[in-house]
Amino acid sequence: MSRVALVTGGSRGIGAAISIALKNAGHTVAANYAGNDEAAAKFTAETGIKTYKWNVADYDASKAGIAQVEADLGPVDIVIANAGITRDAPFHKMTPDQWKQVVDTNLTGVFNTVHPVWPGMRDRKFGRIVVISSINGQKGQFGQVNYAATKAGDLGIVKSLAQEGARFGITANAICPGYIATEMVMAVPEKVRESIIAQIPTGRLGEPEEIARCVAFLVADDAAFVNGSTISANGGQFFV
Numbered sequence: 001m002s003r004v005a006l007v008t009g010g011s012r013g014i015g016a017a018i019s020i021a022l023k024n025a026g027h028t029v030a031a032n033y034a035g036n037d038e039a040a041a042k043f044t045a046e047t048g049i050k051t052y053k054w055n056v057a058d059y060d061a062s063k064a065g066i067a068q069v070e071a072d073l074g075p076v077d078i079v080i081a082n083a084g085i086t087r088d089a090p091f092h093k094m095t096p097d098q099w100k101q102v103v104d105t106n107l108t109g110v111f112n113t114v115h116p117v118w119p120g121m122r123d124r125k126f127g128r129i130v131v132i133s134s135i136n137g138q139k140g141q142f143g144q145v146n147y148a149a150t151k152a153g154d155l156g157i158v159k160s161l162a163q164e165g166a167r168f169g170i171t172a173n174a175i176c177p178g179y180i181a182t183e184m185v186m187a188v189p190e191k192v193r194e195s196i197i198a199q200i201p202t203g204r205l206g207e208p209e210e211i212a213r214c215v216a217f218l219v220a221d222d223a224a225f226v227n228g229s230t231i232s233a234n235g236g237q238f239f240v
């Protein structure tokens with residue numbers, strides 16, 4: 001069935017691949033972004049997917065943005081909480097601001113994205129929520145105390161929402177990508193990238209489309225029995 005899907009951070013990287021996969025699956029997609037107007041305009045021109053600018057760290061902005069999406073496209077049945085940032089530093093050098101920015105975006109941002117759509121999903125007795133966590137939320141990572149904490153917290157959100165939403169036909173699941181070939185990872189020096197790839201048994205970075213494929217599976221109408229789960233897509237780098 002064709003539904004309305006919202007993808008936060010849906011204009012670039014993994015989020016862009018998810019937006020395109022959901023469109024190709026027959027859904028009407030709204031792609032949110034934070035501030036890169038040029039990338040968002042290019043994405044809309046290339047894909048025909050509408051983009052909406054707001055900061056997921058801001059509850060009121062999220063609520064207003066989602067209200068606009070629903071006014072334009074209809075009730076949101078599928079939410080992909082994908083927007084995320086890094087502000088890396090070894091713990092002894094990490095500033096309170098680096099901690100706060102990452103918590104506000106990666107953890108509170110998920111609350112801000114799901115909370116406004118939750119009552120409608122309960123009323124309509126259908127909802128699909130997917131949170132893009134990370135391998136580093138599962139295993140921790142040097143220099144990422146802030147990021148790993150939020151990505152582990154995302155798994156707690158999903159497991160709790162799964163229990164609260166199940167009797168309303170709502171599922172909540174997480175995907176933990178390993179290292180994916182987005183601008184963020186391709187920007188690191190080649191030597192560092194090679195050392196990352198050396199830790200991946202598959203011998204390469206993942207592609208954004210490989211994460212999008214997991215999302216398309218989880219949001220399908222007939223995926224109702226998959227609830228509260230975490231899919232690891234990391235080329236065999238880490239097993240839970």
Ligand SMILES: NC(=O)c1ccc[n+]([C@@H]2O[C@H](COP(=O)([O-])OP(=O)(O)OC[C@H]3O[C@@H](n4cnc5c(N)ncnc54)[C@H](OP(=O)(O)O)[C@@H]3O)[C@@H](O)[C@H]2O)c1
Pocket residue numbers: 008009010011012013014015032033034035036037039054055056057082083084085105132133134135176177178179180181182183184185
């Ligand atoms: N890449 C990896 O290897 C990897 C691995 C594991 C997990 N992940 C997770 O996957 C997700 C996507 O990562 P990515 O590498 O595709 O990121 P990316 O290429 O940096 O793209 C980030 C997207 O999120 C948006 N965004 C950032 N902060 C936002 C905010 N406060 N409000 C609204 N939108 C915001 C950006 O908008 P603008 O274009 O306006 O900046 C952009 O559309 C993140 O949650 C990340 O933690 C990535």
